[in-house]
Amino acid sequence: MEYFSRLVNRDYPLPQDFVPEDLVPCDFPFLASGDEEKRLLNARAAASAKRLVEYGKSFGCHLVGISGYRSYARQKELYEARVREAGAEHAARYLALPGTSEHQSGLALDLSCPAVHMELEESFADTDEGRWLKAYAPMFGFIIRYPKGKEAVTGYAWEPWHIRYVSKSLALYLALTGLTLEDYHKI
Numbered sequence: 001m002e003y004f005s006r007l008v009n010r011d012y013p014l015p016q017d018f019v020p021e022d023l024v025p026c027d028f029p030f031l032a033s034g035d036e037e038k039r040l041l042n043a044r045a046a047a048s049a050k051r052l053v054e055y056g057k058s059f060g061c062h063l064v065g066i067s068g069y070r071s072y073a074r075q076k077e078l079y080e081a082r083v084r085e086a087g088a089e090h091a092a093r094y095l096a097l098p099g100t101s102e103h104q105s106g107l108a109l110d111l112s113c114p115a116v117h118m119e120l121e122e123s124f125a126d127t128d129e130g131r132w133l134k135a136y137a138p139m140f141g142f143i144i145r146y147p148k149g150k151e152a153v154t155g156y157a158w159e160p161w162h163i164r165y166v167s168k169s170l171a172l173y174l175a176l177t178g179l180t181l182e183d184y185h186k187i
């Protein structure tokens with residue numbers, strides 16, 4: 001249980017050699033092919049995400065997996081590329097430093113949909129899929145990890161597409177109270 005509620009952010013990074021247990025490929029519509037690292041998630045998170053996506057389908061929502069697990073080495077590559085392209089300030093605002101990305105935990109998943117051409121952008125929140133995800137993710141153990149208006153607490157810009165598996169009981173508790181995972185760990 002402690003693994004599922006673990007806080008990962010700039011102040012609480014994961015060790016460079018941290019690799020989650022039980023990584024499995026996601027078995028629902030995903031933009032990446034079966035052997036790509038980013039299609040992997042912790043087994044329990046992957047099973048819950050599959051139920052989430054399938055339940056969404058019954059509402060006419062077409063959620064598609066974009067990015068799950070990301071190794072320390074891959075995050076380092078992405079970060080360094082962004083610094084080269086857009087500068088250090090931009091990279092620091094929009095990307096997690098290696099070790100501080102939740103995607104390294106195997107519990108974070110980015111979802112998108114055809115209405116926004118599978119992009120990870122704020123307009124996802126205004127799609128049927130984005131609205132449905134916000135309402136229903138907690139029933140499957142996921143939270144919208146970086147909510148709007150909580151930038152000062154989470155340290156990240158609003159990301160309506162990024163969900164984090166924390167277990168069903170904790171997700172429902174956080175949804176009911178409006179607390180972020182940072183708030184929860186301060187209690």
Ligand SMILES: [Zn+2]
Nearest residue numbers: 108109110162
């Ligand atoms: Zn993400």
